[in-house]
Amino acid sequence: DFAKMDMCREVRTGVPEAVFAEGKENDEIVKIVMKCADNDGIMVTRLQNDRYQSIKEDLSPLIDRGFKLNYNRKARILVVKEHDPKKIGKIGIITAGTSDIPVAEEARIVAEEVGCDVLRSYDVGVAGIHRLFSQVRIMLEEEVEVLIVVAGMEGALPSVVAGLVDMPVIGVPSSVGYGVGEGGFTALYAMLQSCAPGIAVVNIDNGFGAALFASTIIKSRIKREI
Template sequence: MKKILQNLINGDISVEEAEKMLKTMQIVELEDFAKLDTGRDLRTGFPEAIFAEGKEEPELIKIIEECAKRGRVLITRLEETKYNNIEEKISNLQNDGYEFEYNRKARILLIKDGEIEKQGKIGIITAGTSDVPVAEEARVVAEEAGCEVLTSYDVGVAGIHRLFHQIRRMIEEDVKALIVVAGMEGALPSVVAGLVDVPVIGVPTSVGYGVGAGGFTALNAMLQSCAPGIAVVNIDNGFGAAVFASTIVKQIDRKGQ
């Protein structure tokens, strides 16, 4: 953007040319299979992530390499087998100073160029151990968004005595939002929302069987909650919960400055 504006000031391009370049610079086209939204970070505060499901390995490699030209890269829903297949083919990025950090449970690959300064805290709670993969997706994304994350896993309503100490710890640590991940009957976000004065983001998971299969019972229970202060994202959407929570934290931090 600075280069375009400088060329305009220098008289190297016209106003019309500058306008066209500014409109098109936010989209990078890769052949006929991908259009990268390079301006999303400026518009929304969080850069475009690469969703790995459904992408052929050669396509995924090209997208990763193009995104890496602009900085850190986050690839979600990347199965371990596919990661093992592409790891060597993108190893040239490590020669450029990038580090690979793959989280098998979260199915996320982070290609990073250093550590991010943390500001603001988010708490993540899961009902059961089976909900941890979705929670880990939320944790990695929230940390990549620049938030410090506190976690407490397997503290659901089946043994509710486990929950209270963990909530007390997070409130004492001054978390600004809580992500609560639960499958089965999805009761935990309602319980948590009745105990805290910070926003609660409920994440239903597809953990369950019988009438709870696929996560729809948990989703409906969270949407029907009688406890105020809950927002609910889609089933297994740890990514969306983390971006929403980090947006809340950043707004609070901005107002406090």
């Protein structure tokens, strides 16, 4: 039974401690961050800018203790850490529109925190399909290992991309849409029901989960190489 525990601990190595800010009060977040930062850093996701401004002061002791506090307003994420992660590989992130960028940026920052280089190509769905082709080609030439594709509305982009490339495509439905598309279910379902080969999906707006899954693929490849 001891092995089980070991197995457990080894597994979690490298997965950044993260808390979901929604539904928590500011003082709870401060308390959690102060405690967790003692060890190995922490990320706070879905933290709106005004909330961050309110707690920034309370977290400043961490800076004296040698932590870096990086807050990204677009991605609504706060990263608290002592050291930068060591590099593990390269992924690509593509969005259909400008409104999908917050979700994509959440994915980017999480991916970078676990050691990925990230190639971005945002808003390719607005331009004609020829712009998508050239962007996908760059991704291929740069030898990214996994693609995260974020799309709201009718959510067709991940399927189109998965039809063009031979690498794993992680579809992230965003809640961008209105009428039948409100909330992101149309995008989610379109990605799940996609006929394209090589696509799997995470929850609506879950840039965080997509990045973790991408990094799991890369870490699994590295383990095999050794």
